[in-house]
Amino acid sequence: MEKVHISSQFDADLEAVRSRLLQMGGMVEQQLRNAMAAYITGERELVEQVRSTEDSINMMEIELDDRCTHLIARRQPTAGDLRLIMAVIKITTDLERVGDEAAKIGRIVGQMHDSGIAKLNGFSDIHVAANMAVGMLKDALDAFARVDVVAAERIIKQDRQIDNEFRSLLRELITFMMEDPRTISTALGVVWIAKALERVGDHAKNIAEYVVFVAEGTDVRHSGGPADTAL
Amino acid sequence: MVIPMPNATPQPAQVSSIKAEIRDFNFFYGNFQALKNINMGIEEGKVTALIGPSGCGKSTYLRCFNRMHDLYPGNRYEGQIVFYPDNTNLLAADVDPIEVRMRVGMVFQKPNPFPKSIFENVAYGLRVRGESRRSVLEEKVEQALHGAALWNEAKDRLHEPAYNLSGGQQQRLCIARCLATDPEMILFDEPTSALDPIATASIEELIDTLRGKVTILIVTHSMQQAARVSDFTAYMYLGEMIEYGKTDDIFVKPRDKRTEDYITGKFG
Numbered sequence: 001m002e003k004v005h006i007s008s009q010f011d012a013d014l015e016a017v018r019s020r021l022l023q024m025g026g027m028v029e030q031q032l033r034n035a036m037a038a039y040i041t042g043e044r045e046l047v048e049q050v051r052s053t054e055d056s057i058n059m060m061e062i063e064l065d066d067r068c069t070h071l072i073a074r075r076q077p078t079a080g081d082l083r084l085i086m087a088v089i090k091i092t093t094d095l096e097r098v099g100d101e102a103a104k105i106g107r108i109v110g111q112m113h114d115s116g117i118a119k120l121n122g123f124s125d126i127h128v129a130a131n132m133a134v135g136m137l138k139d140a141l142d143a144f145a146r147v148d149v150v151a152a153e154r155i156i157k158q159d160r161q162i163d164n165e166f167r168s169l170l171r172e173l174i175t176f177m178m179e180d181p182r183t184i185s186t187a188l189g190v191v192w193i194a195k196a197l198e199r200v201g202d203h204a205k206n207i208a209e210y211v212v213f214v215a216e217g218t219d220v221r222h223s224g225g226p227a228d229t230a231l
Numbered sequence: 232m233v234i235p236m237p238n239a240t241p242q243p244a245q246v247s248s249i250k251a252e253i254r255d256f257n258f259f260y261g262n263f264q265a266l267k268n269i270n271m272g273i274e275e276g277k278v279t280a281l282i283g284p285s286g287c288g289k290s291t292y293l294r295c296f297n298r299m300h301d302l303y304p305g306n307r308y309e310g311q312i313v314f315y316p317d318n319t320n321l322l323a324a325d326v327d328p329i330e331v332r333m334r335v336g337m338v339f340q341k342p343n344p345f346p347k348s349i350f351e352n353v354a355y356g357l358r359v360r361g362e363s364r365r366s367v368l369e370e371k372v373e374q375a376l377h378g379a380a381l382w383n384e385a386k387d388r389l390h391e392p393a394y395n396l397s398g399g400q401q402q403r404l405c406i407a408r409c410l411a412t413d414p415e416m417i418l419f420d421e422p423t424s425a426l427d428p429i430a431t432a433s434i435e436e437l438i439d440t441l442r443g444k445v446t447i448l449i450v451t452h453s454m455q456q457a458a459r460v461s462d463f464t465a466y467m468y469l470g471e472m473i474e475y476g477k478t479d480d481i482f483v484k485p486r487d488k489r490t491e492d493y494i495t496g497k498f499g
Binding site (some may be wrong): 005006007008009050069070073074075076 | 430478479483494
């Protein structure tokens with residue numbers, strides 16, 4: 001059983017920040033799912049939903065930063081509490097950026113469908129990358145919720161896979177474009193989406209790294225050997 | 232209710248319910264003016280912290296609220312400390328200081344239990360008020376000890392000397408002694424400066440639980456403590472109220488450069 005602080009208000013404040021962050025994470029995850037659903041169906045409503053969620057996510061970023069600022073000013077958190085607050089501040093930024101990537105996908109999907117060049121079914125391989133990215137994000141948030149280092153380390157390793165997936169997708173798209181130049185516009189759109197998903201994987205990896213920092217106090221960023229050479 | 236405030240000392244934005252209103256207040260030790268033209272409203276049921284460097288007048292100010300300065304000749308109050316809802320100026324000549332001290336309890340820097348049993352310490356104020364019924368005393372003492380988060384530790388040793396308690400427990404006993412007479416306001420004068428961090432944390436938690444039930448004014452040397460426990464913070468310097476506002480604002484974006492310098496440790 002987790003020990004509690006003598007100050008019950010401090011416990012309540014920390015818990016509020018933690019659960020608000022997870023709420024933000026849930027929203028971002030849903031936004032990403034909607035963006036990819038819009039890619040398949042071309043539903044304008046979904047595209048619009050993705051756009052409007054971005055505003056709420058941005059507001060949550062501001063709110064969470066403000067909460068953390070006040071927590072630091074009023075409670076002077078130390079040790080595990082300090083690491084948690086630091087992680088929340090960092091994860092908030094990553095989540096907001098995932099939100100930006102989802103919004104970007106939404107915009108591209110909107111344009112693709114608008115210009116009627118969307119013979120998208122041929123590019124279904126991107127779903128593999130999409131599922132990977134959403135899965136990693138979800139797992140990273142779960143690992144944060146449970147402060148699960150083992151899961152976090154697994155996610156950190158997984159990022160390599162999504163990078164590989166991106167590269168093979170790129171090769172595939174280049175082949176499409178070479179075979180039939182009429183696919184270039186659509187293929188380029190898909191490249192952008194794939195790149196956005198690859199970035200989502202990076203953010204999920206960052207979140208997992210902060211989980212390790214919260215749990216063990218070690219900073220595992222930039223320690224994975226030679227940097228990945230995705231474009 | 233309109234509270235006159237000079238520009239330099241802004242009023243807390245949300246004026247929900249004012250317990251005490253300080254108007255054009257000055258205080259003199261003989262010829263020395265220790266407090267200068269203080270105007271502020273203290274919110275009911277909230278914790279208001281007074282911070283500032285040594286000698287800034289924060290303890291002097293605190294002591295005005297229960298007329299402690301009356302004990303020494305040559306001390307002089309000017310202006311008013313008006314208590315609501317009855318609109319009584321605590322400083323008025325026709326207001327009995329004993330009555331003021333019934334309404335305004337005080338907890339000091341060092342725990343100062345009486346050389347009596349735990350029970351009698353808490354019952355003391357009630358006895359002074361003429362209460363002698365055993366059942367009432369027992370009930371009130373238990374209530375007060377619960378209120379001060381001391382009941383579980385003290386219930387089996389109520390008739391032991393209060394000095395047998397640890398420092399932190401003695402301080403909570405003093406808070407229980409205050410609570411027993413149902414004061415409207417409690418003044419804390421650096422209540423944890425003689426305690427270790429754990430005992431300090433439990434006093435702070437106690438103050439947190441008293442929030443809403445009683446109005447609290449606390450003087451503290453520790454800015455961090457002010458940040459942790461208070462809803463409002465007032466920064467005093469050389470007898471003046473430099474800035475007064477919500478603790479969240481004071482510690483994140485103070486308006487006055489002098490406040491910022493003090494709380495960031497650039498004072499000197």
